[in-house]
Amino acid sequence: MPILITDHSDPRLEDYVSLTDVALRRRTEPERGLYIAESEKVIRRALAAGHRPRSLLMARRWLTDLADIVADAEARGVPVFVGEHDVIERLTGFHLHRGALASMHRPALPDVASLLADARRVMVLEDIVDHTNVGAIFRSAAALGVDAVLVTPRCADPLYRRSIRVSMGTVFQVPWTRIDPWPEGIDTLRALGFTVAALALSDDAVTLDDFAAEPPERVAVVLGTEGDGLGARTVAAADLAVRIPMAGGVDSLNVAAASAVAMWALRVGGQD
Numbered sequence: 001m002p003i004l005i006t007d008h009s010d011p012r013l014e015d016y017v018s019l020t021d022v023a024l025r026r027r028t029e030p031e032r033g034l035y036i037a038e039s040e041k042v043i044r045r046a047l048a049a050g051h052r053p054r055s056l057l058m059a060r061r062w063l064t065d066l067a068d069i070v071a072d073a074e075a076r077g078v079p080v081f082v083g084e085h086d087v088i089e090r091l092t093g094f095h096l097h098r099g100a101l102a103s104m105h106r107p108a109l110p111d112v113a114s115l116l117a118d119a120r121r122v123m124v125l126e127d128i129v130d131h132t133n134v135g136a137i138f139r140s141a142a143a144l145g146v147d148a149v150l151v152t153p154r155c156a157d158p159l160y161r162r163s164i165r166v167s168m169g170t171v172f173q174v175p176w177t178r179i180d181p182w183p184e185g186i187d188t189l190r191a192l193g194f195t196v197a198a199l200a201l202s203d204d205a206v207t208l209d210d211f212a213a214e215p216p217e218r219v220a221v222v223l224g225t226e227g228d229g230l231g232a233r234t235v236a237a238a239d240l241a242v243r244i245p246m247a248g249g250v251d252s253l254n255v256a257a258a259s260a261v262a263m264w265a266l267r268v269g270g271q272d
Contacts, residue, residue, distance in 0.1 A: 001074075002060075002063060002070065002080045002081070002082045003079055003080065003081050003082070004081075004082055004083065005081050005082065005083040005087060006083065006084075006087060007087070008087050008088075008090040008091040012055075012079070012081070013057070013081060013091055015032070015034055015036070015054060015055065015103035016036070016057055016091055016092050016101060016103065017091060017092075018092070018093050019036060019092045019093055019094065019101075019161060020092070020093035020094055021093065022131075022160075025160065025161070026157060026160065029106070029157070029159075029160070030106065030157070033105060033106045034054060034103050034104060034105060034106055035103075035104050035106050035157075035159035035160070035161070035164070036101055036102070036103060036104070036161045036164075037051075037101070037102040037104050037161075037164060037169075038098055038100075038101055038161050038164070038165055039098035039099050039100070039165065040062075040065065040066060040069075040098070040099040040100060041168065041169060042164055042165060042168070042169040043056075043066075043069060043099075043100060043102045044069070044169075045168075045169030045170075045172050045173070046102065046104055046169065046172050047069070047072075048172075049172035049173070050107075051104050051105065051107055051172065052104065052105040053073055053076075053078050053102050053103065053104055053105070054078065054102075054103040054104060054105055055078060055079045055080070055081060055102070055103045056069070056070065056073055056078065056079070056080045056081065056100055056101070056102050056103075057081045057082075057083075057088065057096075057100065057101045057102075057103075058080075058081075058082055058096075058099065058100035058101070059082065059083065059084070059085055059088065059096060060082045060083075060084075062099050062100055063082065065099065066099065066100055069100075106159060109176075109177040109178060110175070110177050111177070112150065112177060112179055112185070112188060112189075112192075113188075113192060115148050115150075115175055115176075115177050116147075116148055116189075116192055116194075118147070119147035119148045119175075119218070120147055120217065120218050120219070120268055121145065121146050121147050121218075121219055121221075121263070121266060121267065121268060122146070122147060122148045122149070122150060122189075122194065122218075122219070122220040122221070123137065123141055123146055123148075123149045123150070123220075123221055123223060123259060123262075123263065124149075124150045124151075124152070124179065124189075124196075124220055124221065124222040124223065125137065125149065125150070125151045125152065125155045125223055126152045126155065126182065126183075126222055126223065126224050126225060126230055126231065126234060127152055127154040127155055127224070127225040127231075128151075128155050128156060128223065128224075128225050128226065128255060129154070129155070129156050129225060129226065130156065130226055131156045131157070131160045131162040131163040131166070132162060132163075132166050132256075133156075133226065133254070133255050133256045134151075134155070134156045134157075134158055134160075134163045134166075134167075135158075135162065135163040135164065135165065135166025135167035135171070136166055136167070136256035136259075137149070137223070137255070137256050137259045137260075138158060138163070138167040138170050138171045138174055138176075139166065139167045139168055139170050140256070140259055140260040140263055141170070141174045141259075141263060142167075142170035142173050142174050143170075144260065144263040144264050144267050145263075145267050145268060146174060146263055147175070148174065148175045148176060148177075149174055149175075149176040150176065150177060150178070150179040150185075150220075151176065151177075151178050151179070152178070152179060152180070152182040152185075153178060153180045153181070153182060155178075158171045158176060159171065182234075183231065183233050183234040183237050186222075186234070186237045186238060187237075189220045190239070192218075193217075193218050194216075194218045194219065194220040195216040195218065195219050195220070195239050195240075196220045196222060196237075196238045196239045197211065197219060197220070197221050197222065197238060197239065197240055197241070197242045198222045198224075198230050198234060198235045198238035198240070198241045198242065199221055199222060199223050199224070199230070199241075199242055199243070199244070199258060199262060200224065200229060200230050200235050200241045200242075200243065201229070201243055201251065201252065202235055202241035202243070204241060205240075205241035205242055205243040206240060206241070206242055206243070207242070207243060207244075207245050208242055208243065208244050208245070208261070208262060208265050209245065209265070211240075211242050211265075211266075212265040212266050215266055219266055221242070221259075221262050221263075221266065222234060222238060223255055223258065223259050223262075224255070225255075226254075226255055229252075242262070244258060244261055244262070
């Protein structure tokens with residue numbers, strides 16, 4: 001049976017405390033080996049990807065809509081907590097209106113070589129700190145057939161709640177891992193047979209049109225952090241720099257938009 005909660009300080013609910021505190025969650029979620037999935041759609045995609053729940057939290061009215069998820073959780077011995085909206089809001093820091101939350105076990109990340117064994121198109125996210133941008137990039141990656149995403153050590157967590165939500169759960173669909181150290185990891189990518197293309201406004205950058213006309217068999221496109229773009233060491237270590245042609249006096253796009261343009265141009269079979 002679902003467990004009724006009436007006290008937002010109940011220690012059994014520790015996983016859900018202060019979900020809007022980004023600094024706190026960035027530190028505690030990886031330490032505890034968990035992440036938070038929000039909304040019915042996202043929870044279903046996480047479960048479909050084989051991720052294991054630690055617990056569920058929802059308002060009572062959602063027990064009917066999520067009856068199959070609740071039944072499966074209880075069959076596994078996973079606690080299902082229900083409570084009034086005011087109790088949940090005091091616990092999490094926001095009004096829950098997307099159905100439910102699930103505390104999920106964080107899966108172990110694969111090593112770079114095994115992840116990329118059969119990959120042809122890879123995106124590398126260098127120090128992108130905005131969780132919304134990370135989620136949007138993963139959604140485009142899923143839609144445009146990217147085989148894998150690599151994130152550098154200082155990049156925002158793809159399994160942070162906002163990243164997952166913006167991606168519509170596609171962070172569970174696109175294979176990914178962290179590449180560390182960086183930019184030394186460029187040598188690893190090159191050794192695995194990838195041409196490493198830095199998306200940058202370098203003087204010697206080739207246009208995306210020209211690069212996509214006859215792309216290498218295996219390409220890793222590196223995207224830089226918001227505002228500053230790629231580091232100078234990264235651009236220097238890459239095999240080439242690539243730029244998106246611009247009009248209207250605009251020099252660059254938001255990193256999530258730029259990633260979608262590059263993925264579309266370099267999609268496998270896109271030039272057939």
